[in-house]
Amino acid sequence: MLVGLGAPDDAAVYRLDDEHALIQTVDFFTPIVDTPYEYGAIAAANALSDVYAMGGRVLFALNIAAFPPQLPPWMLADVLRGGADVVRSVGAAIAGGHTIQDKEPKYGLVVTGMAHPDKIMTKGGAREGDLLVLTKPLGTGVITTAIKRELADEAEVSAAIRSMTWLNKAASEACLAAGVKAATDITGFGLLGHALEMAEASGARLRIEFDRLPWLPGALRHAEKWAFAGGAFNNKSFYGPAVTLTRPLEEWQEILLHDPQTSGGLLAAAPRDALPTFIDACSPAGQEVWVIGEVTAGEGAEVGVEIV
Ligand code: CO
Ligand code: CO
Numbered sequence: 153m154l155v156g157l158g159a160p161d162d163a164a165v166y167r168l169d170d171e172h173a174l175i176q177t178v179d180f181f182t183p184i185v186d187t188p189y190e191y192g193a194i195a196a197a198n199a200l201s202d203v204y205a206m207g208g209r210v211l212f213a214l215n216i217a218a219f220p221p222q223l224p225p226w227m228l229a230d231v232l233r234g235g236a237d238v239v240r241s242v243g244a245a246i247a248g249g250h251t252i253q254d255k256e257p258k259y260g261l262v263v264t265g266m267a268h269p270d271k272i273m274t275k276g277g278a279r280e281g282d283l284l285v286l287t288k289p290l291g292t293g294v295i296t297t298a299i300k301r302e303l304a305d306e307a308e309v310s311a312a313i314r315s316m317t318w319l320n321k322a323a324s325e326a327c328l329a330a331g332v333k334a335a336t337d338i339t340g341f342g343l344l345g346h347a348l349e350m351a352e353a354s355g356a357r358l359r360i361e362f363d364r365l366p367w368l369p370g371a372l373r374h375a376e377k378w379a380f381a382g383g384a385f386n387n388k389s390f391y392g393p394a395v396t397l398t399r400p401l402e403e404w405q406e407i408l409l410h411d412p413q414t415s416g417g418l419l420a421a422a423p424r425d426a427l428p429t430f431i432d433a434c435s436p437a438g439q440e441v442w443v444i445g446e447v448t449a450g451e452g453a454e455v456g457v458e459i460v
Contacts, residue, residue, distance in 0.1 A: 164176045175208040175264070175266060177203060178263070180216050185309070186299070188231045189230040191259065192231035192235040196236075197415045203263050204418070205337040206267060207267050209242075209266055210263060211244060212263075213239050215248070215261060218251065218258040221253050223257065273328075273334060280447055280449045283423075287434075287442075289366035294370075298379045307369060312370075318415075320417065322433075323439050327430065330430035340414075343409055344457055347457045348457050356448070357447070357448045359446050360459055375407070381412055388410040395409075395459060396459070
């Protein structure tokens with residue numbers, strides 16, 4: 153086992169031989185948008201993302217689903233089609249799966265991937281001087297909460313869906329091209345929770361500049377009106393104590409940093425001189441990149457995330 157529960161990461165990694173490591177991950181959740189096809193596509197993009205966060209390629213996937221028996225069959229078919237289209241778009245296939253009946257719909261994938269054992273990216277590979285890059289804007293928790301409260305407008309909904317269905321494949325390949333050793337995807341623990349995991353695993357401190365953070369259209373507007381998912385408050389009470397604020401923030405801005413993401417971007421620590429290679433590798437695929445901070449020295453209790 154190269155990566156298991158000893159040092160929890162985005163996916164499990166099992167070394168087969170000197171050149172091949174198997175990657176496995178499973179992820180599923182309840183609907184977060186109103187359209188079944190998009191729900192399926194988002195759940196699939198989110199599940200594949202953990203393979204990309206480890207620097208792997210996707211081999212195949214299995215469906216894992218629960219549907220209420222009274223749900224019209226077309227809805228179920230749309231969810232599965234949304235997921236299958238995403239998996240097919242990366243040259244992989246859904247090879248099986250399991251469905252049960254349940255009150256609330258649930259859908260996701262078990263994903264199997266492959267990587268070279270020496271090229272695995274982990275949360276523990278960040279080094280002092282590395283630049284922190286983020287590959288998707290933040291705010292999906294706020295936008296999906298605004299959708300549930302019927303506050304989000306059409307443009308905000310479509311921008312969020314576009315972001316959540318966007319794959320981390322190109323970003324992951326750019327990481328490999330640039331020799332990046334540390335990456336993770338931003339999901340339920342929010343930017344700061346996942347940044348802290350990286351800081352702790354790397355024995356380093358991450359300095360994140362608030363003004364450099366990219367937000368989805370409408371995220372700031374709805375956050376100011378407290379359209380927060382419950383997870384944002386849980387994240388803040390769990391991870392907040394390890395975060396140092398060296399600039400004044402409004403309370404809503406601070407909570408927004410803990411906004412739980414669905415199918416968020418990669419947070420990678422790129423060696424400074426590799427940044428041009430990383431950006432060049434991203435552009436043919438239309439992959440956006442934001443430099444949001446840097447990795448600084450820190451020992452023991454100093455490990456943490458600093459917001460400047
Ligand atoms: Co992950
Ligand atoms: Co996951």
